[in-house]
Amino acid sequence: MEHVLIENPLSPRRLPKQLRSRQRVEKILAVVGDLLVEKGFEGINTNLVAEKAGIPVGSIYQFFPNKYAIFCALAELYFEELIAINRGPGREAAAHMPWEGIIDHVIDGFGAFGRRNPSFPILWSGMQHTPDLRDQITLINQKAVEANLVMIERLLPHETQAKQRLIASIMADLGERLLISSISERHAESRDVMEELKFLLKAYLRAHMSGADRSA
Amino acid sequence: MEHVLIENPLSPRRLPKQLRSRQRVEKILAVVGDLLVEKGFEGINTNLVAEKAGIPVGSIYQFFPNKYAIFCALAELYFEELIAINRGPGREAAAHMPWEGIIDHVIDGFGAFGRRNPSFPILWSGMQHTPDLRDQITLINQKAVEANLVMIERLLPHETQAKQRLIASIMADLGERLLISSISERHAESRDVMEELKFLLKAYLRAHMSGADRSA
Amino acid sequence: MEHVLIENPLSPRRLPKQLRSRQRVEKILAVVGDLLVEKGFEGINTNLVAEKAGIPVGSIYQFFPNKYAIFCALAELYFEELIAINRGPGREAAAHMPWEGIIDHVIDGFGAFGRRNPSFPILWSGMQHTPDLRDQITLINQKAVEANLVMIERLLPHETQAKQRLIASIMADLGERLLISSISERHAESRDVMEELKFLLKAYLRAHMSGADRSA
């Protein structure tokens, strides 16, 4: 389900069960992460990955149907983590937390994630180029929207569903896009940016909550 | 001699003065725009451009020192227009206009621009990959920040310069990033998104203007 | 791992162990030798080499990092042989041989070598143009000088080291330069030239041995 085995050109070919195989897949993904930082998205090639991972090229194709499936798998790893962050601090914790706290928690989580995974923005923006990969991004985006919707429905119960979804979608966009740019080198003042982002999101939601006049 | 450009690896080689040359350069840029939509950033190659433009490859290299200079020239075309939009409705008009009107004007401008230039987001995100081109983006970003600063200084005169610049920079990021994503195909409901963006920006600035408490 | 060569831009990429690989490398070098004669140094291109060798271009790049490395490998083959010739008839034989015999032996060896390898002078002079290759020539030249020094030290023990080296160096130059020109087509009378060269070298050394007056 999460790993559709119907031969989708981007999903992993074979679910590695054997220990060695699992280790190999992990090694491949780790190497790709490193190379993304070291050589850039376009600088990666399968032979290089194999060499750095210490496995033969052929083996890569036992786990992945093609080069892009590797990126996809790495992205999925990142996405799972991001979705978890985006989903917030968990039901019970969230129940006793003001919504602003959730926003702080999510943005801080994104910030920490970005610092932990310098290859993420490179992978993300690289995926835009390959039409097939772009579809994966759309998918992940939808998951982010769903996560946001949970909070929006709670905060803005009187809005139409369409409006709620629009807001959730804008928030997802903000999150993703700014996740990328806030990590990039030109924001050494990353901390300030993160704080400002929290302020922005809160202001946005508060304005909706107070039913602010839109026409002015 | 008059027009020998300092041979920057990205600036055009020769300024086309003759009618035919100007037409050729325009044709090249138009073809690149089309191909960007049709084949994606990585799908473009010089021979293809030449063929579609109906000129020999060699001719491309009379005007551009290399492939990336073509992208750069197209980007510059777009950037000029965007900067003009971002600068707002002009001094006199702006003087008699509430700041919200300026925001509406700019966002609407961006929206119209995006609809007119479907190749823009592809070009923009493609430029991220090529280090040299990335520098161009940084430059343009700075110009956008400057344009935003003018308004911020007027609206939030009591903030520190650093804070003003941070806000202007967030706005620029928002503008650029959302310019890209709001245009992309997955937002057919582009109009709603645009309206929501206006709301977002206004809420953000209003929150700053009212000196909202940040700590909550 | 055993055979990973330090990736010098001119040394072979992979040492061919398998029979087929070794044959391929040999075939490549043989084809380059032929083409050198047929088309000249500048007339050689990698695709042509591949075609004539009956292998795909890509295969060339499995063994050689670039075009010049092929020339270098061929040169090294030649050089090894030449150095061996230059080193003379071997210790024991040399011990029972007048020095003139050694000169005869070396020059005859050069002559035979030249007749066997018509591509050599083309390769040699071609290597002068490519700065990287020129360095290889300097190296080989030094080896030739060392080989000559052995004999010079024996024949002219009273000269200063600097003078001995100068003489050895002139001899090396003579050897190399004349190796090239004596082989070239305009000397069909190659045999006579070879004999004259022996005479020249002997006269030169004898003059030094007799401590001839230089000032006249």
Place this chain on the structure above:
Amino acid sequence: MEHVLIENPLSPRRLPKQLRSRQRVEKILAVVGDLLVEKGFEGINTNLVAEKAGIPVGSIYQFFPNKYAIFCALAELYFEELIAINRGPGREAAAHMPWEGIIDHVIDGFGAFGRRNPSFPILWSGMQHTPDLRDQITLINQKAVEANLVMIERLLPHETQAKQRLIASIMADLGERLLISSISERHAESRDVMEELKFLLKAYLRAHMSGADRSA
């Protein structure tokens, strides 16, 4: 005669009579000389020459039928000078000069020439690569042989014509080859080399003059 007007692919197309044309041809040759040193033989292209010479490309083709004819013309300039040097100090002077003096004079002349014309060895060795140009070299070589013959006939009147020609030819080879290598950077001790060369040539000729036994 010296400038065959029959459309030889390497001779100049048109003898420039007009002042401006003569200046242009001279400028072209001077620029080629400079570029030879600056960019190497293969680094020269007609458009670059035209640009550096401050004339349009088309004009080059008014004086020279093709690129190689330019090299040829420059070579001819050099050769004329070299032949003059090689011809010795002039009839009257030579009559009152021991032959050793002539050799000194010629070698010194070659040395001075080499220092004056750093582009010469580059041009010379470059010409080896282009079959057509190689023929020019053969021609010039013959002229050098003729010049040497004059002296050889005087010094070794009893040798057969064939032998005289062989000796003259060896000397020419020595002269040319060593002209190139003695100039090159690896002989900073150029002066010593020059002196050694004089010694070599004198020893060679003296050995012939004394009818030295060849068989030893």
Place this chain on the structure above:
DNA sequence: AATGAATGAGTATTCATTCAT
């Protein structure tokens, strides 16, 4: 299953020469 040598289509850029103006 595992390997890694082999494949060859694909691509940016150059430059001698021409010829319309």
Place this chain on the structure above:
DNA sequence: GATGAATGAATACTCATTCAT
């Protein structure tokens, strides 16, 4: 004559993927 924009064939090197072993 003079110009210099136009031309396009030519060329080194890469890399995703396969498949014989």
